[in-house]
Amino acid sequence: MNANLLIPTPEPRIARFETLAYGMFIHWGLYSQLGRGEWVQHLEHIPVSEYAKLKDTFTAADFDARAIARLARESGMKYITLTTRHHDGFSLYDTRGLNDFDAPHSPAGRDLIAEFVDGCRAEGIVPFFYHTTLDWRWDSANCSDEKFNEYLDYLNDSVEVLCANYGEIGGLWFDGNWSRAGADWKEDRMYATIRRHQPEAMIINNTGLDARGALGNPELDSTTFEQGLPKQPNRSGWPKYVSVEMCQTMNSHWGIGVNDFNYLAPGSIIQNLAACRKAGANYLLNVGPTAGGAIPAYETAALRRAGDWVRLLGDAIYEAKPTEIQCQGRDFALRCGEKLFYFVHDLALVGDANVTLGGNDAGPRTLGNLNAPIKSVRWLDNDENLAWTQNVEAGIAAVRCSGYPYGVNLVVRVAEVELG
Numbered sequence: 001m002n003a004n005l006l007i008p009t010p011e012p013r014i015a016r017f018e019t020l021a022y023g024m025f026i027h028w029g030l031y032s033q034l035g036r037g038e039w040v041q042h043l044e045h046i047p048v049s050e051y052a053k054l055k056d057t058f059t060a061a062d063f064d065a066r067a068i069a070r071l072a073r074e075s076g077m078k079y080i081t082l083t084t085r086h087h088d089g090f091s092l093y094d095t096r097g098l099n100d101f102d103a104p105h106s107p108a109g110r111d112l113i114a115e116f117v118d119g120c121r122a123e124g125i126v127p128f129f130y131h132t133t134l135d136w137r138w139d140s141a142n143c144s145d146e147k148f149n150e151y152l153d154y155l156n157d158s159v160e161v162l163c164a165n166y167g168e169i170g171g172l173w174f175d176g177n178w179s180r181a182g183a184d185w186k187e188d189r190m191y192a193t194i195r196r197h198q199p200e201a202m203i204i205n206n207t208g209l210d211a212r213g214a215l216g217n218p219e220l221d222s223t224t225f226e227q228g229l230p231k232q233p234n235r236s237g238w239p240k241y242v243s244v245e246m247c248q249t250m251n252s253h254w255g256i257g258v259n260d261f262n263y264l265a266p267g268s269i270i271q272n273l274a275a276c277r278k279a280g281a282n283y284l285l286n287v288g289p290t291a292g293g294a295i296p297a298y299e300t301a302a303l304r305r306a307g308d309w310v311r312l313l314g315d316a317i318y319e320a321k322p323t324e325i326q327c328q329g330r331d332f333a334l335r336c337g338e339k340l341f342y343f344v345h346d347l348a349l350v351g352d353a354n355v356t357l358g359g360n361d362a363g364p365r366t367l368g369n370l371n372a373p374i375k376s377v378r379w380l381d382n383d384e385n386l387a388w389t390q391n392v393e394a395g396i397a398a399v400r401c402s403g404y405p406y407g408v409n410l411v412v413r414v415a416e417v418e419l420g
């Protein structure tokens with residue numbers, strides 16, 4: 001505990017989670033065969049018995065966990081959060097007798113979560129388990145309290161199966177407590193189950209679209225910002241340091257939507273990742289695999305392209321932390337030891353008036369609340385040194401940010417500022 005500010009120090013697992021920075025969210029299940037998103041059963045009122053037939057055609061023929069983990073790694077991501085069970089109640093893992101609505105009892109005939117953790121570990125990716133708490137097979141949102149309590153026993157047993165059989169995992173990511181607001185979800189019991197088997201696992205529980213950034217049960221290690229840019233919380237006086245994560249769809253759906261064309265481009269992914277890090281938050285970007293379990297071509301390409309940008313930045317994305325330094329517009333500075341990483345947006349393309357619009361370079365940009373003397377400033381991508389002026393006493397500096405030479409547009413350009 002830092003006595004001056006009363007900002008709690010993060011526990012090691014939470015500090016480690018923050019350095020994972022960028023992760024892949026995967027929504028994959030029976031619904032992927034229909035291609036209309038993961039809520040299709042509920043939204044189209046498909047009866048439980050009818051929907052259950054999708055199990056008979058679930059082959060996982062194209063699911064290559066190692067290849068997915070490699071894609072994540074090569075795209076600059078450090079973790080993957082996979083739907084081990086979504087609201088339809090189908091488990092990608094072997095429920096070990098809890099029911100037979102799981103991948104081993106489908107034509108896939110495999111424990112896909114065992115494959116997932118193995119694939120992640122082989123590529124140095126940390127596996128996280130998404131697990132629903134809302135279950136349409138149990139009608140968990142509307143059933144009687146008695147049935148709900150029976151369901152909670154089943155849910156707790158399910159979570160125990162996941163915690164006890166797959167080695168050390170990065171964490172559990174729950175979703176659905178918003179579906180039965182005010183109910184006693186027996187969270188303490190479930191989190192104790194997790195801590196018993198996985199003391200170092202992060203415990204996250206999605207607060208949903210209406211309560212982004214809300215704190216919950218004291219065992220929870222991160223807040224969630226579903227589909228919204230996170231803000232850096234004021235942690236003064238918090239009983240424990242809780243991290244922040246923003247999860248987002250790459251188009252408008254979590255599970256694959258074959259007629260959804262509303263994709264993020266790499267430029268937007270870069271800006272969103274930057275905006276998350278500005279707030280010290282992790283960015284969990286979703287992909288919806290095909291029926292067979294392959295990551296579709298557009299998602300693969302977009303992730304790889306954004307990954308090329310992440311690579312230009314070295315450790316800046318993972319290690320550097322938010323600062324109080326004031327920057328212009330959307331610009332911001334992160335700090336890592338004696339270095340600042342200065343994230344500059346909206347730079348002009350310089351060149352020739354016949355080929356670029358707004359051909360002047362961007363000129364000086366000011367930084368405030370910066371009291372340490374600057375030793376050097378250079379762009380990370382091309383090592384170009386940038387001129388600066390500074391009034392250390394006033395805490396003000398100005399850096400002459402050159403624009404992009406024709407042939408380059410990084411969307412967000414990052415300078416390393418060495419402090420003396």
Ligand code: GLC
Nearest residue numbers: 038039175206208226247254
């Ligand atoms: C929502 C949806 C769900 C999705 C989740 C991801 O709560 O119910 O389908 O898994 O958000 O954040």
